[in-house]
Amino acid sequence: MSYQLMKLFYITLFILLLNGIIDHSVLSAQSLISFTKDDYQAASQNWSIGCAPTGYIYFGNSSGLLEFDGVSWQLYPSPNASIIRAVAVDNRRVYTGGYRELGFWERTQNSQLQYFSLTDSVKSQFGINEEFWSIFKSQEQIIFHSFAGIYIYENGSFTVLKNGGFFNFATLVDGTVFVAIHNDGIYRTENNQLIPVTNSDFLKEKHVRFIAKGHLPNTYYIGTESAGMYILNTTTDEFKPIANNLQSFFITNKINHGAVTAEGDLIIGTILDGVIGFSPTGKVKFQYNNKNGLQSNTVLGISFDQYNNMWLALDAGIEYISLTPGNNYRMYMEKEIGAIYSGALFNNQLYLGTNQGLYVKSWQDTDGSFKLVDGTQGQVWDCEIIDNHLFIGHNKGTFISSNEFSLLSDYSGAYNIKRHPRHPDVLLQGTYNDLIVYRETQNGWKMSNTISGFNNLTRFIEVDHLGNLWASHFYSGLYKIRLNDDFDNVESVIKYDKFEDGPEQLGHLNVFKIENQIVITTGHKLYTYDDLKNTIVPYNLLNDALGDFKAAKRIVPGLNHHYWFISEKGIAYFKIYANEVSRIKFYPKQLFENHLIPDHENIVQFNDTTAMVCLENGYMLLNLNGNNEGIDIASHEITLRQVTATNRKGKPFPLSIEDQSINLPHSLNNLILRYSFPLLNGETVKFQYKIPGLYDQWSALSNKPTIELSRIPSGTYTIEVKAVNNWLKSSKTHLLKLIVHPPWYQTTYAIAGYLLLMVGLMLGLKYITSRKIKLKEKRKREEKEKELIQLKNEKLSSELSYKSQKLASSAMSIIKKNEFLLSLKAKIKKHKEYLGNRYPDKYYQEVIDKIDDNISGQDDWQLFEANFEQAHEAFLKTMKKKHPELTPSDLRLCAYLRINLTSKDIAPLLGITVRGVENHRYRLRKKLGLTAEDNLTDYILNA
Template sequence: MKKVISLIFSGMLIAHIPQAQPAAPNEIQILGKPRIRHYDRGDFHGDTQFWTACEDSLGVLYFGNNDGTLIFDGTRWQNITFPNNSSTRSLHFAQNGTVYMGGFGQFGAVGKDAFGNYQFESLLDLLRQEDQNIENVWDICEYQGSVIFRTYNKLLALKNNQIRVIPTEHAYYSNVVNDQLLIADADGLKVLELSSINFSTLVTQEELDGSEISSILHGRNDHEMLITTKKGTLFSLSGHKLTHMFSLVGGQSEYQLITGIKSKNEIYYFGTLNDQIISLDKNLNLLESGKDYWALQDNTVLKLFETRKGNVWALLNNGLDLLNTSSASTILFEEASVFDVEINRNTLYMATNQGVFKSTVSENRKPLNMTHLLEGQAWSLQTFEGKVLCGHDRGLFEISETGITRIGNITGVWKIIKIAQQQNKYLVCTYDGLILMEYSDSEGFVLNQKIAGFNESGRDILQAEGEGVFWVCHGYKGIYRLKLDKSFTRVLALEHFREKGLPSPFNINVFKWQGKTVFTTNHGIFQFNESTDLFEAFAPLNQAFGQEKNVRKIIEAGNKTWFVLDDMLGYFEGDGSGGLQLDPFLELKGSFNRGLECIYPMHQSVLIGTTEGLFAYDLNALKQTENQTVLTKVTFRVGAEIKEAILNAAEPISLPNNVSDITFEYAVPGMSDPETVQFRYRLSQAWSEWDAQPVKQYEQLNPGKYTFEVGSRSLLGETGTIAKYAFRIMPVWYKTNWAYLAYACMGGLVLLSLRKLVKAKISREKTLTQQEEQEKRNLLELELERIKLASEKEKIELEKQMLEQDVVDKSKELTNYTMLLAKKRELITNIKEALKDLKESARTEANRMSIREIVRSINMHLNDEEYLKVFETNFERVHKDFFDELKANFPDLSPKELRLCALVRMNLTNKDIAPILNISIRGVETARYRLRKRLSIDHDENMASFLDKLADANQEG
């Protein structure tokens, strides 16, 4: 194999091949311009002038501009500012994982709270009061464990949360190169020994032609540094030896060259004032410069920054541009739809809808410089007999270094195929049949007659195993098998297969794979069985692709099989058991010319023609890199209030049961091309389809435990990890575990109660049955008892009537007795009064004494209460419990008042009562009046009636 030397430039590899030893086409490594993504104010919503940039461990990018620091996680832009709203002039991601930022009068760190919000934390208070008056912090670098903040007149060395102030004079540049802390000031370039704060001069300002340094970079070896000045001069510094190399820019302006970096693939990039970017290879050979190549959105490049992936950001005076130099995909041509590619003698030819283009690819450090050779629709480009033939809408053309020659006078040529086992004979496939073509050294390519007997399109044709047998697939009519005569002038036999085991006659193509003829359809891949005269499923490829996929193209190239599957390009190695490689080519999905897909495999790359142009993929760069997918914010709504959730909680967070609009925002910061990132997600269910939206909202979720998962990928083949977020929505109180436990306990109790009730019911039923039987047995006895009770009731009623009559009789007797008693006492009283009168008329003292004795005896008899006790006893016997009821209701009544109540109860008049109680009628009235008060009897109510009611109430009770 011939030796190939590849030159790397601006993300491209171009073959450097000596003309004396032309390389075979598959040995040439062709890669084009990197993709450039433009970001303007509409994207980042901030000031358009950018000064500095850095990248953290996740791949989140920080850009300093006049509005502060813009933070880009690959999906969203956020902004944080200094307390004094200063512009951000310097940024640095330190080894401790902290991003530091500096501006006018302020410097500090970028922090992040538990909810994912960025914030600035000032370090100004670490300085003494007299040192806090600082101007702009122009640079931040890290050296020997210290973070160095450079201002114009001092260095601030931060270590262990303490700051050491190092005075300087007019320090305008600082950097750490080759493990040296370099400071440039008005005297020149110096090395600072941080431990002793000792400055030693490396290069004087006079040695640098009096111009300020714009960049100091790692050189071509470990001992060399490259120094550029603002005038554009490049110097080499090895030890203390300074060598003037050359000028990178023309003109005499002092500010031609502004910034420079050395990339991971050893390309030097320099940003200029008005000519965009200049690039040099590792040997300092000029690669590319100027706006014609880079096509940035602004000519002034204020800063260049390389990410860990190897992409370069251009910080412009007006916007940001991302140079995707690490991508395996580069652009060769964008001006037409590409149908075929051919490389012959280090010249690349393209067949497009606008004609044929060519460009030299050997010994060329420039991107492809396309020359338009032939206009009109070109379909194919093929090399036969060392010559390039073009199938064209207008006919067949031969393309050589001297010009373009039309072959024959035909039109509508798809392509040419060589006839196997026939020297110098070819079939020209046209819109309406096949034409024999022969080649000779003397006459070149000559068209013979059209092959008779077949007038269909020959776009998709393949020679079969038999001599003179060809398969021709028509996009709509199915498959034809042709048998040509030995002179290839006519068709001897023609078979037309519309189905014969095929799913349909549409979209069938024919290819060779591992020596076998296979047919691709909308539903699997088939092979023709000669013995059964049927098409049968071809298991080896169906196992690789599946039988529900539409495979439109199959190309074998070494150990790889390239294919177009459902509008997606991919390849597999070997028999396909290792899986299909589709992800690196996702960006091309749907951009192919259907039925005329252009795939041109090479040794280390593959060229792919699409409706959008020609692209090159570096196969060595098709490595599956995995980036970290992160959740940037989780919010939810409770009522009318929107709240933020903690992102990195140790335990799943709990959300109230009335939560709604749970929103997840996510990103994958490390992707090479943020514009092609896609996401898929799931919430304890199947994965969603891939989507470019970096947010997912769930309006309502039922109470329970959930885990939200989101993955990512880019259309350039990069993948992202799965980010997870666990949370739970609390149930209402009556659906909590404690409530369910209570329900279970209550349910158990209910079951036990039901069991007892069932048992009790069974027992009751049994008892009722026994009772019914007993009732039946006792029914007669009960009836007899009823008769007996009825007899006894009649007897009792009779006795009751007798008792009631007895009470009436006794009551009459008592009344009569009482009346007699009253008469008797009245008589005795009258006798007493008469004796009193007689005493007055007695003449002797003895008579008067005798009368007095008689009166005294009468008084003693009247005051004797024995007869009253007898009266009360008889009264209680007649009116049972009357006194008990009276005493219960009126416990304060005296014995005399009780007697009066009994006499009134018997309806005796005052006149009748007076002698019984041995008082006057007036005294009875007074006693009755007092008794009324004691009994609380109304003035209009009869006392005897009141006492009757009281007696009746006692009897009812």
Template sequence: MPIKFLYSLFCLLTGVLSAMSSRAAGPGVINLLPSDYRAANKNWAVAEDDAGTLYAGNDKGLLEFDGLQWRLYELPRASIVRSVAPLSHDVIFTGGFEEFGRWDRDASGALRYTSLVPAQRNPRFSDSDFWKIYITPQGVLFQSFHGIYLYDYERVRRLTGEMNMLFLLRAGDEFWVQEMGGPLYRMRQESFERLPDSERFSTTTVRVLLPGPHEGEWIVGTGTDGLWRYDGERFTPWSPALSERLRRDELNCGIRTSRGTYLFGTLFGGLYEAGADGRLLAVLSTENRLLNNSVMALAEDAQQNVWAALDRGLSLLLFCEGVDYHTYNKWAAGSLYDACRWQGKLLLATNQGVFAVDESRLATGVDPSDFRPVAGLSGQAWSFDLLDGRLYVSHNTGVTELRPDFSLVRRSDMGGYGLRRVKLGEKSRTYYASYYKLRLLDDDGTMHEVDGLDESVYRIEADYMRNLWLEHPSKGVYRCRMSDDGRRIEERTLYGGGAGDGLPYKLHLLRVGGRVALMGDDRFFRYNEYTDCIEADTVLDAAFRTVEDIRRVIPYADEWFWVITGSGVWKLRYDGRRSAELTPCAGIPVDNMIYGYEQVARLDDSTCLFCGDNGFELVSSQAVEIPPPPIPPLLESLRASGRRGDEAWYDLSAAVEIPHQRNSVTFRYAPRRGAVPGLRFRHRLTGMESAWSESDRTGTADYARLPQGRYTFEVAVGDVFGRWSEPARFPFVVLTPWYATGWAYAGYVLLLAFTFYCLWLLVMRFYRRRYLRRLRLQEIVALRRANRELTRQIETRDAEIVAQSSTLIGRNEIILRLRDMVNEFQQKQGNRTTAPLWQKVNAYVSSKLDTESDWTLFLIKFEQKHSSYFRIMKERFPDLTTSDLRLSACLKMNLCTKEIASLMSLSVRAVENGRYRLRKKLGLTSAQNLNEFLLHIDSQESGPEDDEK
């Protein structure tokens, strides 16, 4: 809601007032522009529900105001809302052009619309506006110019009758309606009965029907024919003077207030307030306080204040017992600094001069133009002082005496703030607080300068110790000792104003309980004549311990004071010693007062005038009331949201359990009295915090990521006087998250057991692998050891084979050489005598050249090393003969051709031919080496058993 409206409302209305008086005081008026409520200019209807929420029918839709902010709800097709009737805070009925229906409040606090227009429309339904809505025990009545519809909360039906009618008006338990251009009818049980003597209204329109001043009487208001009284039999004119004015301005609406007065709204002249006897009490229009002169509807709220729906904007009329408001839209007199009564007139001292108005005019209301300037006193006027029957005006140009005939006598040419008569010892003297120096006014009217202080003086007081106290306009306070003739300051002491005494720089001077006191920075001080120092006034400080922004303390009676603060007005009763009692005052505005120059003028023993920027308030010090204490606020909605942006709204009428995945909550709340100004809220969440939050006016409270548990949200409302209501409470539960439920813990136990089992398996696997690795290492070591042993054996066998082969080859070579030598010898000698010896030697040599035996020995050694060689060769090359295998074995042993020939008892040529045949059978090309092929064939084709061996 706009800050401007809240602040104005804050200063004008502080509670519910219920007193009644014979003469109603003028109301205060708060005007709301379309920019304040953010909708169209024209408002057609206004009403309040049971929770204090305001609704207005606007050209753009339905306006809602909960005391903190405005909301606009649009109808289908952006239809105008011409009538509003709340059934409760949760159900609102509205009517518009060819449309009527109900609004239901959802869990979020927003209103949702449901049209009640029948599917089968009556032909007369077209082009109809629904102007009136009434809630009855039988249901809800919706009235247009062409018919009345009844909604019984289940279905809608049109009441019988084809009469073209004007406005349906309530008369107690029954309804009246006027036929267009015809008489009035009484509607009873859905039938229409003509009222006798009502044909007189055929030429006008009946727009208002209100209870009369006596039982059984009704006041009938017409648009152009004034007011009439109906006593059950006939109609008689009522309040002719008022009727004449209403006839001129065209009456449009009206209500009877709970204060016993009547308010009539017109189309051209604003508002008229009348008493029960028809006497005009006040007129509100654009000439004084009203925003607009076209009043479309009126409604009284629970605080007995009145809302006015206007052709342009809204106005709130504030009625406070004991407070008569005189603030004006077109105030031209300027800012008001003082006032007094003089010769039957009320005089006002303003920054534009001195203005006067007849006091008698205040009883029935005055316009700004009624305040006339006093000639010769234009410009800044500060105060009035009535001394010895003479009225002095302290002005920017000096002091002027205003005679009873309003002639002027100049007493000083030095401008100043005011005169003050004080008693110093046995003699009374009158001093003048001027812009430059203190001045003394003699009894003959002569003004003298007082020496000893060349500074400006704003206020003057004196104590019983013959001290004269002088307040500077901008800094501290001087305590002065005066000469016997009072024209010279002999001694002075500055308190505050940077004097280094620890006191506030700016001090205000006041007199309480017959003693001088000082005030600054919301603290009070007094002068102790025994110690000659300034000390704290503990009694006043204790009384004001909860009050902030204290601006002025102004006496108006013995021991009674007005206390002006930044938020409101208090009454203080202080005896100057031990007792100080503060009482808040309802309905006195402070935002209208001039900051730094707040002033309350005492007109008589019971009436005070509060000065303001655009007018004043007349306050009865005895009648002004204490505002009632605040009541607990209304909890509107609860929203729970999660981290992913999902949210849910909850019904506050039932117990709420919030899932943990939506554990961020937002509460929205509003005051129950609607438009009560200056209200503040504080909240806390028990179960999470014990301290209250800082006060604010946001209307919302947020708590993010609440842990599981039970909570109670508490919110209290406080007024401008620091009083707090009982908190509104709402308990709720944030459920345990799924990962903290019993099933989850059971799953955690199973998961933990499974984890331990898996860890156990992993550990066992680790130790098994380590054991197997150790076994493998042991096997590898054993195999390496066996391999080394086998290698050694192979090398030994290779050596043996080589040695054996070499031995056999060497032996055979020797034997063959001997045989060749013997054969050569025998051939050369040819001696028969040696033939037997040759034969024996040759036989012996032949016997020793047993190739099969030699080969067998060679084969035994060869197969010890190459056990699978011959098998592999036979499998791969089945065409090989025994000679081929033997030759390949010799070649595998890397024997040369000559050695092979010797071992196999073959010639070298035969060996070469054998090598050729072997290459051919092995399928080797010319590029392949036979020896290398044979060396690798055993290792390439050996199996696992051979490898192990």
């Protein structure tokens, strides 16, 4: 409950009867609200009070400076950990004083108070135990009072007034500080000097505790601690006692503080018996002590706020007492006696019918407690005054009293009792099961009989102008009953389960009478009985005039053509006369703080000025002459007290509240707003807000004066906040402009960057697309070129293969030819050897030469060389270029090795033996510069 430290107690009304009786027919007493240390979270003991023009209230507390903004409390620890004895407030500062310490507090930008000490500039004047007990503001001066003297602070410096005496008491009267110096007299300050007011010996050994301007010219009220109250005439220097009837009270209970109200009444706070208010003639207006609501009997401080409400600083706790006249209601909490269903003001006694029994106390003895009436234990349903008799409808039966109570009937569950309009000596009553008849005899009212023919639970009954008895069942409908002339039997019964044009599901019906006209409530609208048509019809006159209260559940007659209507909206008081309907009072449901008894709401009017509302744990008295009805709130505006932004991790950042606008970076888009509403008049207030564009409807009413907003979207908003009292009246709406900047990625620069990036991306995309197209076209071209090359290569390969085949065929042809020639040559040689001279040498050599020419013929080589050049372009040229020492025979061998011919194949081509080929190969290796490890064929193939 960090934001709801204020505890609005149910308002209690007490007036002490001291030497006289106060008139209770009008609610003229005060409302009391108590604040405990659990409420304000500081020490119990409070020493002084300062009321600011803003409505804030400050208290000097044993733990520090207490601040109350009308809703919540805040404690500022004292600067030197000592008790703050004295408090005074001006428009800008809060001045405080304590043990060897004085200074002031100023508000910072985040609405917190910061302390500035004045001690160093004046502590040279302090005594050993200097302690400041009161502070006053007079024009431009701040006056601090200690028991040793007066310290006047003005224009940044101090003037100290001392005369060696004991400055027992100091106060401010009409802007002038008055000082009581023990056994020396009373002085006033003027031009920074002490001027005697009186040095009368009358004050010897008397401790003055109160000085105020008297009601007569040149007079002052003087209150002493233990010698009573007096009025001082400064012209004659005479002291005369006032309020003689209270002198013994003052002497016994010791005066500690005092004040004078705007009406001229005196308020005295005592050490032993609380606070008392009285007129100068001694007429007691009120007294509060710990017997009737005060937390402590020791009053240490008294002050009045700007609304003339009284605040008390007590030895234990703080009290608020509203002295504002014209209050509309007072609530009494009586939890011990149970839920209250009915009541009556009878013979100056207040009777309350509860679920525990009938309780009573004197109407005048507001200090007293309720007592149970013997024999009435149990549920009481109804209290009615008829012919100066009090009838009590009880679960056990019906009781009657003129002086003492007696049981009139023992028929259980006695509800509503009514006089028959045509027979004043007959009373009719509904119960759990029976209808009962009572008759007035010479010996008083007696039960006559029950009515035969109808046995049902009847909560409300009425008799119309035709003599029909109307009875509403608690659960199941409405009955019109015709009785015989002796009222002992039912002639006819008509149950109404449905009305002609009633769309509602009928069931929870109640019957009442307004201006002798039967009225039926349904919770939606009102109906009545049309005797001409003998039917039930909507009561359009009232439905049109009553507004929301046509949905009333119960109607209670008041006085002089006035009626109370109870609905889900609350309670309204109407005057209905001659077809004219006017609303006099309206009490919203919220006013009763959810204490009405569901389905048993009731109000009892005592007289022209006072009515009582029955509650679950007490009762409320309404002042019908009150004319406030919560309208004061409309002229006040709530105050923004504190603003805190938090980041995503919840780290708080207090913000300045000097301007009516807040600028938040997006990283701090969580906001906590705390408000105050220092209108203190005893009314409970709640809070609502809306933020058009974010939350367009007013929020639900909340007791907390705080608004917590999370993850607020970027944008500009107006936060509207108002206070609403129990009368559903609203204060002025507080407006706060809120600007939440977008995140960095939504700023103008970021958007410009995004645009540039998009343009860059588009250009890049265009470039990439164009490049891809070009690359694609290039790849297509390359693929086509590769295809062409491949085709060309395939063609060349084919041609090379063909040429190689042709070259191979040519070589093989030459080889075969040469082989043939070599074999032929060998045969011829054999023939020569065989024939000898028979084969002439001439012919033999001719044939051999011819064969040799064909074996190494130039034509064969040229043909081979031509085919070889086609298959192995520029091979021979390359070899000749690299190895110019190669002979044509070497080149021919290289060519044959190029086509991978073996030595055996090469021998016929060269016309030599295989061994000759090997020798040639050897010589070739040398010319090519090959080593033993090098392979000749591989070298030629890779050349």
